[in-house]
Amino acid sequence: MPTQKARRLRKARIAEHIKEIIKILGYNIKDVNLRGTPKRVASIFMEELDLETLRSRKILKKLYSTTPTLYKSMVILRGHKTQTRCPHHLERVNLNISVGYIPDKKLLGLSKLARIANYYSSGLMLQEEIAESIASGLYDALEPKGVAVTILAEHDCIRCRGVRSQNSDVVTSEVRGVFLEDPATREEFLRLVGGKNER
Numbered sequence: 001m002p003t004q005k006a007r008r009l010r011k012a013r014i015a016e017h018i019k020e021i022i023k024i025l026g027y028n029i030k031d032v033n034l035r036g037t038p039k040r041v042a043s044i045f046m047e048e049l050d051l052e053t054l055r056s057r058k059i060l061k062k063l064y065s066t067t068p069t070l071y072k073s074m075v076i077l078r079g080h081k082t083q084t085r086c087p088h089h090l091e092r093v094n095l096n097i098s099v100g101y102i103p104d105k106k107l108l109g110l111s112k113l114a115r116i117a118n119y120y121s122s123g124l125m126l127q128e129e130i131a132e133s134i135a136s137g138l139y140d141a142l143e144p145k146g147v148a149v150t151i152l153a154e155h156d157c158i159r160c161r162g163v164r165s166q167n168s169d170v171v172t173s174e175v176r177g178v179f180l181e182d183p184a185t186r187e188e189f190l191r192l193v194g195g196k197n198e199r
Helices: 004-024 037-049 057-063 112-121 127-142 183-194
Strands: 066-068 075-085 092-102 106-108 146-155 170-177
Touching: 004 037, 037 075, 057 112, 075 112, 075 183, 092 112, 092 127, 092 183, 106 112, 112 127, 127 146, 127 170, 146 183
Parallel strands: none
Antiparallel strands: 066 106, 075 092, 092 146, 146 170
16 A cells, blocks of 8 residues: 555646646636646546555455355345446446355355455456456455356446447446356346346
């Protein structure tokens, strides 16, 4: 984790670059509405994109703390809403994530699935990478019987530029273990999350 001083210095550097961009675009940086903009944008970027803070190993270790269990049925987080930014355009992507797993002696705390989804969604991430990272992270750490992830997303880069499609959702999925091998188990997961995996 970076020190507070290091974070302040990086934030100040980002603000200076934002200030220059605004000036290059022809705006008067002394305008009352723009004076604080570089610092505000720098704060947003640090909160949402600073990988040194968002992806620390210390945080990751806490996310995967487990308890022993004899429970052998599906555990599902349905319709968890979070955001990321597209690495191609820095535009926002609104995510609706459902995650399921079938334990094999290891059980996560109920809030951990949402926290794990947030962890892998942070930064500049492709939707496909987020689904793959959540599934692989859970499968490797828990060694469950199976993991399934679906993500329904609304991309501002599709809505606001290029094709400008206002009602387009992108759906991705990743499955491991029994969810990959057994169509009935996969169908059960999709049926259970189907009612909530929408905006």
